Amino acid sequence: MQSDTHDRPTGTLDETTLVAALKAGDDAAFETLVRTSSHRLLAVARRFARTEEDAQDIVQTAYMNAFRALEKFEGQSQLSTWLHRIVVNTALMKLRSQRTKPEESIETLLPTFKTDGHHAERFRDWSVPADALVQQAETRATVRACIAQLPEAYRSVLLLRDIEERSTRDVADALGLTPAAVKTRLHRARQALSTLLRRRYAADGVTAQDGVTSAGGAASNS
Amino acid sequence: MTCRELTAFIADYLSGDLPPDSKIEFERHLDVCPNCVTYLDGYQDTVRLGRHACDDDDAPVPDTVPEALIEAVLSARSKPSQA
Ligand SMILES: [Zn+2]
Numbered sequence: 001m002q003s004d005t006h007d008r009p010t011g012t013l014d015e016t017t018l019v020a021a022l023k024a025g026d027d028a029a030f031e032t033l034v035r036t037s038s039h040r041l042l043a044v045a046r047r048f049a050r051t052e053e054d055a056q057d058i059v060q061t062a063y064m065n066a067f068r069a070l071e072k073f074e075g076q077s078q079l080s081t082w083l084h085r086i087v088v089n090t091a092l093m094k095l096r097s098q099r100t101k102p103e104e105s106i107e108t109l110l111p112t113f114k115t116d117g118h119h120a121e122r123f124r125d126w127s128v129p130a131d132a133l134v135q136q137a138e139t140r141a142t143v144r145a146c147i148a149q150l151p152e153a154y155r156s157v158l159l160l161r162d163i164e165e166r167s168t169r170d171v172a173d174a175l176g177l178t179p180a181a182v183k184t185r186l187h188r189a190r191q192a193l194s195t196l197l198r199r200r201y202a203a204d205g206v207t208a209q210d211g212v213t214s215a216g217g218a219a220s221n222s
Numbered sequence: 223m224t225c226r227e228l229t230a231f232i233a234d235y236l237s238g239d240l241p242p243d244s245k246i247e248f249e250r251h252l253d254v255c256p257n258c259v260t261y262l263d264g265y266q267d268t269v270r271l272g273r274h275a276c277d278d279d280d281a282p283v284p285d286t287v288p289e290a291l292i293e294a295v296l297s298a299r300s301k302p303s304q305a
Binding site for chain 1: 292299
């Protein structure tokens with residue numbers, strides 16, 4: 001069973017040796033672990049956290065949690081995968097403790113409808129195929145920036161479901177929501193993200209297609 | 223089915239959770255409503271882009287971890303913290 005192997009940082013011990021040293025309480029091994037894994041973990045924490053301070057806080061707490069749980073690490077997964085999971089769980093604990101009003105302005109990013117149920121907006125194709133866009137680092141950065149703009153209650157669900165690939169049930173438990181609420185939030189989060197991306201790429205002129213005028217228009221006359 | 227209803231069903235449609243009757247109606251609406259087709263395409267592109275948005279986090283990134291954080295982690299561990 002070959003999982004996609006993350007590159008191990010060069011110049012470090014192999015993982016089995018490292019884990020053994022960690023379990024033995026070897027200081028140098030801990031420092032190696034922290035120095036080689038913290039940038040990835042901080043990147044993950046930053047996605048969930050509201051501020052840089054919170055992100056660093058999450059990483060620090062996550063390492064503490066990891067150190068404490070080390071005995072239970074059985075090497076079934078890679079150390080990096082295990083740490084990643086701990087960071088996400090730590091971030092969730094923090095989110096839960098900070099609980100914000102979930103409706104925080106998502107409405108303005110959702111599609112609107114006329115009274116007869118038709119879309120109020122005429123949508124335009126993004127002329128650049130998503131598959132091509134996915135390949136570009138610049139696109140990924142843009143998408144991450146758009147995700148960061150989502151209201152927190154929605155952002156966390158999108159991160160957990162679409163990026164961390166956790167199950168609906170798992171996310172519901174972690175956030176203290178019903179599975180139905182998780183599904184609704186995910187759908188709204190994707191819709192809002194879609195709106196942000198559409199605006200972004202349309203504004204860039206990437207999609208500037210002739211023939212279709214104005215997105216916002218089509219005022220309904222009854 | 224209206225555009226509004228179709229839009230509400232998109233996630234279930236894509237995950238295959240829409241009941242057969244609704245699925246037929248969903249697709250019947252798509253046949254006659256290019257605007258919803260475009261919206262659905264955009265939604266699917268969004269999901270795809272979202273899923274790959276963090277792919278680079280596994281690539282080596284420039285060292286952006288503040289030394290102070292690393293020191294804090296290391297010193298917190300060396301403190302007697304067993305409780
Ligand atoms: Zn429609």
